[in-house]
Amino acid sequence: MKKLLIASVLIAAGSSAFAADTGNYVFGNLGASGSQWTLSDGAASRAGVGSTKVNRDDASDSMVEIGVGQRINDNFAVEGSYLRHGGAIGLNGAGSLDYDSFRAAALGIIPVNDKFEVYGKVSANYLRSKFHSSNAALASSKDDTVGLGLGVGAAYKLNKQVSLRAEYETLGNIEHKDITDTAPVSVVKAGVSYQF
Numbered sequence: 001m002k003k004l005l006i007a008s009v010l011i012a013a014g015s016s017a018f019a020a021d022t023g024n025y026v027f028g029n030l031g032a033s034g035s036q037w038t039l040s041d042g043a044a045s046r047a048g049v050g051s052t053k054v055n056r057d058d059a060s061d062s063m064v065e066i067g068v069g070q071r072i073n074d075n076f077a078v079e080g081s082y083l084r085h086g087g088a089i090g091l092n093g094a095g096s097l098d099y100d101s102f103r104a105a106a107l108g109i110i111p112v113n114d115k116f117e118v119y120g121k122v123s124a125n126y127l128r129s130k131f132h133s134s135n136a137a138l139a140s141s142k143d144d145t146v147g148l149g150l151g152v153g154a155a156y157k158l159n160k161q162v163s164l165r166a167e168y169e170t171l172g173n174i175e176h177k178d179i180t181d182t183a184p185v186s187v188v189k190a191g192v193s194y195q196f
Helices: 002-016 041-047
Strands: 023-034 060-073 076-085 089-091 095-111 116-133 141-157 162-173 180-182 184-195
Antiparallel strands (some): 089 095, 141 162, 162 184
């Protein structure tokens, strides 16, 4: 019985080294956001534009994200955030598309050790888009849509409160009425979180 008690204490002590601290946290990320958006055939016809897809080299710009989260247990967290794309992505002869997003996400987390963990993320993204026209045949406009996003990430704990993060995510597809056929959004980002 004594040996069983000692073994149980040692196992509990060992497993607690890998346990995550639950509670609330804030985070911030910087990175690159992009959408190789495509002008709809109708808009291209009205504007007399031959090339309807943004060049891959012109498809991205900087982004910033701030948010809050709650770590529920070792393997699950929820987050809410605001992501701002740094600048409008232009399509020569037609105009440019700019966007930001309000986000809610659920994280499935796998702790690798007491310092490092990896995670998958599923998010709902309220994408607000603005089209700025450089062509008299296309009016500037605003629109919004909700997109489903998926992502992967990793975090490294510097101490009990501060962790470094890196992520790749998709945010869904911008559906700007009468302008875009397709505009999938993706982001690569790195940042820091602080747990209270």
